[in-house]
Amino acid sequence: MILTVNQLTIAERLDIKHCAIQKPQFIGVIGANGAGKSTFLAALAGLLPIAPHSIRLQQHDLALMTVQQRRQQISYLPQFASVSTPVSVLQVLQQGLVNLTLAEQGRAAIERVCDEFNLVSLLSRSITELSGGEQRRVHVARACLGHATLALFDEPGSGLDIGYQLELMDHLKARSDQGQLVIAALHDLALAAQYCDQLMLLHQGQLVAYGTANEVLSDRHLANTFGIKATWLCNDDGVALLAQRLTINQNS
């Protein structure tokens, strides 16, 4: 068991009874706005006060882990990650190595993520001068610097072109194949269905469904949580969905 969530309650925003993830994989967290996706990820990252035993990462109780242990084992990309100081991309990545113990040299780690996310040409530029999508790529790369057991990404693809979004999903998938548990909050249901091994559907702070895309993205769930009816278009290359808004009557 790599991650277990038990009776996780955070104020009135999140209330997850039980959920267990057995092996490293790519998990998508989906849900409407305000469903508790970001709160869930922040709680997993250890940013919010939680009760003892409510989250276990491998054999450790998250509430009792030291900041140093959390730093090594969990990487986290917040939804609104930003750097407002006009420092260079290289300096941002160097700063992102802080408190991180790596087997490789810090420079090697930076070179690795730069190759992975096509940042080499941006390294000497000031981060505040980059476009939103380019900045997002830098932040994703920053979160990928270490070799965490649990990698959390809160809407990693927001602001990215479709090409980069697909590339990003490929990278996240590859990381999960290499033994990392990747949990990402995602907005795009089609991308989530196409790439994720399992999906978690949150609704009003509760975990409504957890399983494969087929099980989670059922007509009933989509109607209840998003208020839509979906027509799925699938072929070997991927998945797309045509969504129709449901009226309130059908919804309830």
Place this chain on the structure above:
Amino acid sequence: MRSSWLWGYLAISCVLGWLYLGIGHYHFAWWPVDVLQQQIWLEIRLPRLLLAWLNGCALGAAGATLQVLLRNPLAEPGLTGVAGGAAVATVVVLYFGWLGAVSLWLPIIGLLGGAASLLVLWAIAGRDPSGTHLILAGVAVAAAAGAVLAVILNLAPNPFAFQELSLWLMGSVANRGWPQVSLIAPCVVIGAAILWSQRAFIGAHIFDQATLLSLGFRYASSMWLVLMAVTLLVAGSVVSAGIIGFIGLIAPHLVRLLGVQQPARLLWYSAMSGGLLLVVVDALVKWLPTRVELHLGVVAAIIGAPVLILLLQRTAKS
């Protein structure tokens, strides 16, 4: 790159320091010619030079740290009321005769006062310290501190106390000596040591709060330590020279204009340039042929206020 900056700084400081020592009331001298001159150089001008430089360093470092920590380019010891709080506490113990003018307890009393205004500030604007909220709260705290200062000096048993109000509000390094230097020097050393030990934490403030929290710092204790270091620097400055405004604001922005942006470097460069800046301002104070010597803070404000207005305009636009 780095060492050339340092050598350049040292060279400029030495030249400026020498010129500063030569400035007298009536004429300028390159070298103390007789015993009396020598005494003036060593007992009056040298401590004043060091006092100005140390004050500038303390305020520059404190201002830069506050700006980085609160992610607010307008934060400054004077504007945030930290200096005001330190001054009130110091004045209370001084003018009611509880402590002597150069007691080594003074910086600690100032520290308590500064910490008290930090707490008030945090209570008002702690949720979003990057906004104008903080500055408004700070101005309120600073104004309250100024008023309380006036009341205390009015009520103080010492008949000359009130005449010294402007000295506290405007700041001055005139008519002081080695004892005042020995008040601020330990504060600067300890404050700088704490800031140095927390440089990784300060440097990580280029990131947003959520990212910062995930980077493996013990946030609460690091934050406390750094804020205490800032308050100690400000307290040392206030007990030795009163409230000198604007240096803490201008020095970091000057350094940014030179192209230094990384918080950890910004800090040390601001301290160095703050020291130099205050020496220049004090040299102006000595050199200007006014009937009564102007207060250091007045000249700093005359230069600093327009800078503040420019900065406000630029932040309002962006």
